[in-house]
């Protein structure tokens with residue numbers, strides 16, 4: 001089957017709303033390499049949008065899923081439970097940066113995890129309000145697109161939107177938004193839009209993913225935690241993109257002195273199988289009544305088996321350390337070449353959550369065009385990259401943390417050529 005033929009059929013058979021980045025079709029993939037249906041080979045620095053920290057088809061994960069496939073594939077956990085779900089909860093409870101007793105519930109997608117975290121927070125506090133942040137991304141469902149702090153394309157034409165959702169400023173060096181201004185914007189909302197005692201939760205990504213890899217400064221988390229404590233508000237960390245070793249820790253919240261009350265997770269938890277979850281303080285997690293949480297496929301046994309193997313692989317292959325080492329090497333390369341790049345480049349990194357932001361050298365304004373050109377040239381040279389950022393002017397690097405050194409260096413060489421052209 002040719003890519004061109006599949007493209008024609010895709011356009012006739014699938015809606016344009018399901019936007020597609022590449023004009024080629026996947027045939028197979030192994031660790032950090034992906035082949036298309038015409039036999040072209042790519043180094044995969046997209047990793048299914050941060051899903052494959054453990055690479056494509058890690059042998060341990062494939063073996064675990066295969067073993068589960070031969071026993072049962074679905075019972076609906078809420079009808080006939082299985083021990084592996086309980087084991088995975090126990091492991092996440094022990095690993096998550098939440099002191100005291102914790103509990104975990106599993107779902108299927110990242111958006112579902114965020115929706116459920118909001119449900120849990122509302123049930124616990126008996127309040128409706130949620131404060132999220134500009135440039136945040138939390139998903140495409142009705143509630144999560146409303147929590148998302150970017151309009152086009154996520155909520156264009158999809159209103160009316162759920163109520164009691166508010167957006168504050170997220171600290172952003174490039175836009176000159178300081179921690180003080182961001183915290184003040186939260187307090188202003190509590191004066192002008194919703195009383196603090198009506199706010200159930202403040203929801204943030206410790207590193208904004210789709211928003212451009214902006215990293216929450218420790219003082220910001222400290223200030224939010226303080227506000228939450230003062231007003232009986234829960235702090236929810238959306239770790240759907242930051243989780244599972246990407247930032248050099250299993251959870252990005254481990255970089256901070258303060259803790260969240262609830263953490264959402266998805267993506268790399270399942271190593272390519274759809275699973276998400278919410279971990280939180282036990283008394284908070286127990287607020288919804290029996291039957292209030294769950295879903296037909298929530299915590300599917302194949303995905304749970306994959307997730308248990310993912311946790312083993314992260315530990316056995318020291319992927320947190322590796323994330324830090326690879327991230328440092330990538331940042332070194334970007335720092336070396338940024339003076340030779342025809343754009344003004346800002347680099348942001350926490351572990352292997354690395355991004356390069358491109359701004360016009362004469363105006364300093366965001367340049368989506370330069371980012372797009374770099375992405376295209378890299379793709380032509382066999383390196384698959386993703387963009388992000390409210391202005392689309394950021395390239396993010398999300399390689400599998402299991403990528404062989406030689407292939408990683410090959411990718412750095414391609415990047416050097418592309419960015420200095």
Ligand SMILES: Cc1ncc(COP(=O)(O)O)c(C=O)c1O
Nearest residue numbers: 109110111137138139209240241
């Ligand atoms: C931080 C964050 N939250 C939520 C989501 C939504 O996850 P999903 O696409 O699995 O619904 C994403 C997806 O990119 C994300 O990055």
